[in-house]
Amino acid sequence: MTEADGGPDSRGPGRRRAARLGLAAVLAASGCAPPAGPAPLDGRRVTALLGRRATALLERDAAAWRATGSGTGADTLWARLAAVPLGGWAYQVTGVQAGSATATVEATLRYRLRAEDPAPATARRLLDLVRHEDRWRVRAERAAPGAAALLWDQGTVRARRGTWGLGLGTGSAAELDHFARLAERAVPAADAAWGGDWPRRIVVLVPGSLAGTAALLGARPGTYRGVAAVTTGSPAPGTPADRIIVNPEAYAGLDARGEQFVLTHETVHVATRTATGPATPLWLSEGFADWAAHRAAPRPLAAAAPALTAAVAREEVPPALPDDAAFAFGGDADDLDRAYEGGWLACRLLADRWGPGRLRAVYRAAGARQERHGAEEAAFREVLGIGLAEFTAAWRAYLRQRLGPAA
Known part of the structure; x- marks a missing residue:
């Protein structure tokens, strides 16, 4: 056979390799190339x-x-x-x-x-x-x-929904039902104290432990030891609903009144969120929340303000309204108690002497300002017609009158 007729050269190694290469090219051109593995992840x-x-x-x-x-x-x-x-x-x-x-x-x-x-x-x-x-x-x-972790990072989530809002928890059904009952009373109490434009609904998260609470807040567990609940949220419009995050270990040490007080207090923070700004002093925001919670379940002043009652008995009436640093957790427990009690009694004085409507107006006036410096002074003059010094003097006299030995 000649080469043209397919003689011996056509069966040589070079011709067979060329044939294979030619077949691969045909397969590639026709879209039938062997798979090259998964595409890179991007x-x-x-x-x-x-x-x-x-x-x-x-x-x-x-x-x-x-x-x-x-x-x-x-x-x-x-x-x-x-x-x-x-x-x-x-x-x-x-x-x-x-x-x-x-x-x-x-x-x-x-x-x-x-x-x-x-x-x-x-x-x-x-x-x-x-x-x-x-x-x-x-x-x-x-x-x-x-x-911060999410609640479902910690276990299977149960849900309870009511006219008051939504409860989510990783514990037992009975535990979540208990917080739902507290919420049913907290929302109306907060609304009665604040009114205004707020959703009248809350979201309560109930993790299984102090460590779970801290994880939801992106913090170390020791930061919130002894703190029964914390509210997180933003005053900006079009933001997610506030979350009331419960610390079940601290809650376990409360009596029935204390349990309700704490959740009502936190619910008030939800109600007042949009009126709370960078200039709102903590004595006013925390004091208003306590005023609303005490208003819903009143008790004798000496029992409700034991730390300040003891201070007044020692003739140690605070010289000024508590500053923001006094509300920091992790410090002296008596100092923290006096700060909360002092803020509450300042708000109670406002409501008793000028009326609850003026108390709410002072809150809104302070929160409407962007600069903290001078915000209290401006709010008092705008709403009450007096300055901060005059109000502070009235507050100190109120403490002596209501908490002193002759009270």
Whole structure:
């Protein structure tokens, strides 16, 4: 055979290699190239994955959720969120660190509680991804370093909803029902004291421990030891609803009156949030909340203000209204008690002598200012026609009259 007829040269090693190369080129040109492995992970692909995951969660589509996850960590989050009334859930990817089989994603979670949040709350999160069957899936999610945890990071969440708002907790049903009953009385009491334009609904978070409370606040547990509840929120319009975060360990040491007092006090902070500004002194904001709570369940002054009663008996009447530093936790307990009692009795004096409406007007006038310096003076002159020095003198006389031996 000749070469033209396909002689021996056509069967040589060089011709066979060329044939193979030619076949590979044809396959590539026709779109039939052998798979080169999964495409590299980038922000766009992660955003698409997390978008599918968020949709599955909001629609409670278990099959779609499982398609985005891998392992028990992903399934745990699904179960923990089952009772949470979510109205929104979305991620904004801020960073991706990917290896060949695992990845860590930094993201901002925006979630909204249905019927409670006028706008999404935000949380910084870390998500662990794993490549499974050549597809990336979420293995676990947690708070980013230094960020506050979310309640469902701590366990399965129970929910209670009423005309007063929403309670979410990781403890027993009985515990959550108890706080719901406290809330039913707290909201009307706060509304009677403040009135005005506020949602008349609260969100109460009940973690299982002091450590859980601190984690929700992004703090160390010792920071809130002995503090029964804390309210977080922003006065800006279009922001998420305030959260009243309970410390169950401190609550366990309260009697029935104390339990109600604390939740009413915190609910008043929710009511007054939009009128509270950077110039509002703590004696006024904390004192008003105490005034409202005491007003709902009055008791003798000596029993309600034991620290100041003892100080007046020693002829140690405070020379001035308590400053903001006096309200710091972690210091002397008697000093803190005197600060709260002093702020409450200043607000009580305002309500007794000038009327509750003037007390509320002073609160709003102080909160409307941006600069703290001179805010109290301006608020007193605007609403009462007197200055801070004159009011302070009246407050000191009020303490002697109401708490002194002849009271």
